[in-house]
Amino acid sequence: EAGVTQFPSHSVIEKGQTVTLRCDPISGHDNLYWYRRVMGKEIKFLLHFVKESKQDESGMPNNRFLAERTGGTYSTLKVQPAELEDSGVYFCASSQDRGVAKGNEQFFGPGTRLTVL
Amino acid sequence: AQSVTQLDSHVSVSEGTPVLLRCNYSSSYSPSLFWYVQHPNKGLQLLLKYTSAATLVKGINGFEAEFKKSETSFHLTKPSAHMSDAAEYFCARGGYQKVTFGTGTKLQVIP
Numbered sequence: 001e002a003g004v005t006q007f008p009s010h011s012v013i014e015k016g017q018t019v020t021l022r023c024d025p026i027s028g029h030d031n032l033y034w035y036r037r038v039m040g041k042e043i044k045f046l047l048h049f050v051k052e053s054k055q056d057e058s059g060m061p062n063n064r065f066l067a068e069r070t071g072g073t074y075s076t077l078k079v080q081p082a083e084l085e086d087s088g089v090y091f092c093a094s095s096q097d098r099g100v101a102k103g104n105e106q107f108f109g110p111g112t113r114l115t116v117l
Numbered sequence: 118a119q120s121v122t123q124l125d126s127h128v129s130v131s132e133g134t135p136v137l138l139r140c141n142y143s144s145s146y147s148p149s150l151f152w153y154v155q156h157p158n159k160g161l162q163l164l165l166k167y168t169s170a171a172t173l174v175k176g177i178n179g180f181e182a183e184f185k186k187s188e189t190s191f192h193l194t195k196p197s198a199h200m201s202d203a204a205e206y207f208c209a210r211g212g213y214q215k216v217t218f219g220t221g222t223k224l225q226v227i228p
Contacts, residue, residue, distance in 0.1 A: 004160065033215065043161075043207065043218040056214055091161065093216075106216055108153070108161035 002026070004109035006092050012115045018080040021112045025074070025094030032075050033095075033106060034067060038088040046090075049075060061086075082116045089113050121150075121208050123219035131227045136195040138222045140182075140208030143189070149211035150191045152182055153218075156204045164206075167191060178202070198226045 005024045013019050025032045034046040046065070047057040051072035060067070064083070069075040079086050093106040124139040142148055152164040165176025172184045178201075182193045191208060203226045208219040 009158075035216075035218075040220075042220045045215040045217070048214050059215075093161075104211075105151075105163055105166065107163075110158065110160040 004092055004094050004107050006090075006109040006112050008112060009110065010113045010115075012117065013082055014117050015084055016081045018078065019082055019114060021077045021079075021090050021092075021114070023075045023077070023092030023109060025092070026096075026107055029094035029096050029107075030072070031095045031097070031106075032069060033093040034075070034077055035091040035093065036088050037091065037111075038085070043091065046077075079114075082114075084116050087114055087116045121210050121217055121219040123206075123208050123222050125222050126220065127223045127225065129225040129227060130198045132200055133197050136180075136193070136198045136202065136224065138193040138206050138208075138224065140191045140193065140219060141189050142191060142208075142210055150182075150184065151209045151211065151216070152176065152180070152191075152193050153207045153209060154204050155207065161207065164193070198224075200226050200228065202226055 007022045011019050030051050032049040035043050036046055037043040045059040047060055047067055048055045049069045052069050066078045089111040091111045092109045095106045097104040120143045122141045130136055150167040153161040154164050155161050164180050165174045167174050167184045175181045180195050182191050184191050205221050205223045207221050209216045
């Protein structure tokens, strides 16, 4: 079974440009999550989809970030316009069941390393 | 807010010696706790998880962790380090819909 995949693996853009990150979850997983790790800091939650609906976007930094999951399959995270502080590693995760508090595992992708110059 | 604290940003051990990576969590009625590992250019891989069953949890690759409520700790251990264990390790706790991570510990294994 294929795991969570993310594209691209690396992206280097200039400040002010637009970047779109893609995540393909494990087939059949309704729950999809985005996380971000800024250099040297902890991995932080950005948002959570259940199918195509946003359940929790409390971690989104600001309105320059737009996440979509049309059709409830893959998801995109667009940053427009990108700023220097957006640099970091963006992780996607998926799970079959929602309750992480009950120990249900989230499966993580390899991440997209974004560098904004 | 519920939090997780990893006490060491870097740990260095010699191959064949024990590994101890420390993690403390903020008090909660019933935390779910996880340890993830990330090797270079790879995704986060689950090592083990605690979900209020046995307090000593065994994971993959010979790792285990002990949940100690009195100390609010969930330290990760391995009796004998291998070169392949060199990676970054994350302690995390499960909330209702999201995972809260510590800042990570980079493990260096010296030949």
